[in-house]
Amino acid sequence: MDATTVLAEINGNIATVGYGLAAIGPAIGVGIVVGKTIEGVARQPELAGRLQVLMYIGIAFTEALAFIGIATYFIFV
Amino acid sequence: MSTPTPRATPAASGSSARPVFMRILKWGGLLALAIAVIGGVVGFLVDAERGLVSALVGTAMAILFTGLTAASILVANRFSGTDFFTAIFFAVVMGAWIVKFAIFLVLVFLLRDQPWINPVVMFLCIIAGVLGSLIVDVVVVATSRMSYASDVTLPGE
Secondary structure, eight states: TTTOOOOOOOOOOOOOHHHHHHHHHHHHHHHHHHHHHHHHHHHHHHGGHHHHHHHHHHHHHHHHHHHHHHHHHHHHH | OOOOOOOOEEEEGGGHHEEEEEEEHHHHHHHHHHHHHHHHHHHHHHHHHHHHHHHHHHHHHHHHHHHHHHHHHHHHHTTSSTTHHHHHHHHHHHHHHHHHHHHHHHHHHHTTTOOOOHHHHHHHHHHHHHHHHHHHOOOOOOEEEEEEETTTTOOTO
C-alpha cells in the first residue's frame, strides 16, 4: 500500500477557514457584552446611558480582534 | 396630610450617552486624518502611488468600520422613549455590526487581488486605524463626565 495515501483533500481558499476561526472569539465576546448590558438595563433602566458607553468599549475591543484576524487571513494567504 | 413625593420613573433612553459618542466620532475623524497623512507618506516612500492609495484605502476602511458602531448607537438612541426601545436598540446596533462585517469581508476579498493595492501597506494601516480608534475610545470614555442615574424622567415630564 502506498505510504502517502490521501485520506481527505481540501480544496478552495484557506482564508475562509481563517475567517471562521477569527469569528469564534468575537462572537462569544460580543454575545457576553450585549447579554450583560441587556441584563443591566433590565435591572436599572435609568443607567442605560452609562451602560451603553461601557458596552461600546467592550464591543470596540472585541471587534478589533475580529478586524485584525479577518484581515490577516485574507491579505497574507 | 402630605402629598406623595414623585418617584422617578425609569426610562431606558440612553440619551445621556449622546455627547460621549459624538466626541468619539469627532476624535476618530481627526485620528483618521493623522493616520492617512502619516500612512500615506510612508506608503508613498515604500511603494510610490500604489502604497499611497493602499494606505488611504486601509485607513478609510478601519475608521469607517470602527466608527460605525458609535454611529449606530446614536441612530438607535433616536428611538428612545418608544415602547420597544430596548429591542429596537439592540436590533439596530447588532444589525449594523453584522452588515459591517459582511461588507468588510467582501471588501478585503475584492481588494486583495487588485493590482493597485499593496496588501502589506493596507493591512498595516487597518491595524493602525483599529488600534488608534481603540485608544481614542478609551481616552474619550475615561475623560467623559456622566452622572449616575442619568436617564431619569419624573412623572408628568
